[in-house]
Amino acid sequence: MTETTGRRERKKAQTRRTLSDTALALFTEKGFDNVGVREIAQAADVALSTLFQHFPSKEALVFDLDADLEADLVAAVRDRPAGQSILHALRDHLTTREQWRGDDDDPVRAAHAALVDSSPRLRQYARDMWLRHEDALAAAIAEAASVSGNDPAATALARFALECSSMAGGGQDLRRLFDLLEHGWGGWLTDRTHRP
Numbered sequence: 001m002t003e004t005t006g007r008r009e010r011k012k013a014q015t016r017r018t019l020s021d022t023a024l025a026l027f028t029e030k031g032f033d034n035v036g037v038r039e040i041a042q043a044a045d046v047a048l049s050t051l052f053q054h055f056p057s058k059e060a061l062v063f064d065l066d067a068d069l070e071a072d073l074v075a076a077v078r079d080r081p082a083g084q085s086i087l088h089a090l091r092d093h094l095t096t097r098e099q100w101r102g103d104d105d106d107p108v109r110a111a112h113a114a115l116v117d118s119s120p121r122l123r124q125y126a127r128d129m130w131l132r133h134e135d136a137l138a139a140a141i142a143e144a145a146s147v148s149g150n151d152p153a154a155t156a157l158a159r160f161a162l163e164c165s166s167m168a169g170g171g172q173d174l175r176r177l178f179d180l181l182e183h184g185w186g187g188w189l190t191d192r193t194h195r196p
């Protein structure tokens with residue numbers, strides 16, 4: 001029974017990977033808006049219903065790592081080194097993620113980033129997908145800080161961390177935004193609004 005289950009899971013994972021790879025190849029070649037889900041299913045040699053069993057929408061085909069992203073965010077908080085603050089753990093995790101996303105030496109990553117940037121629908125989907133992780137991240141922050149699961153400070157930090165990632169132009173900008181949170185607006189505003 002375990003061997004059958006293992007084989008079934010491998011086959012499902014392979015089908016999912018084939019669909020994702022086929023979609024990305026077609027999107028890169030023709031443009032996201034010029035490819036339909038039926039064309040992707042045909043090119044991957046699967047039924048349209050099979051495609052929708054694995055991916056709820058056309059946009060989801062571009063973002064196959066949604067569950068992994070959430071697990072990584074939660075792990076950054078839960079598995080941080082002893083003595084490291086939650087804020088610094090999130091900053092370091094997200095900065096590393098930004099550096100990975102901006103790796104121009106990897107043609108697959110560069111093609112994926114170009115594809116997402118080419119479509120307003122994909123950019124919005126990416127942002128919405130990223131922000132869906134707020135509840136899980138807030139719960140991990142609340143647990144790590146030993147506060148109630150609905151503590152607004154935990155939710156605020158989760159939202160700030162996720163929004164920073166979408167606002168920042170790169171790792172350096174992300175660090176500056178986290179510094180702002182850590183040290184407050186006072187010094188930043190005083191330095192910029194002081195009149196001689």
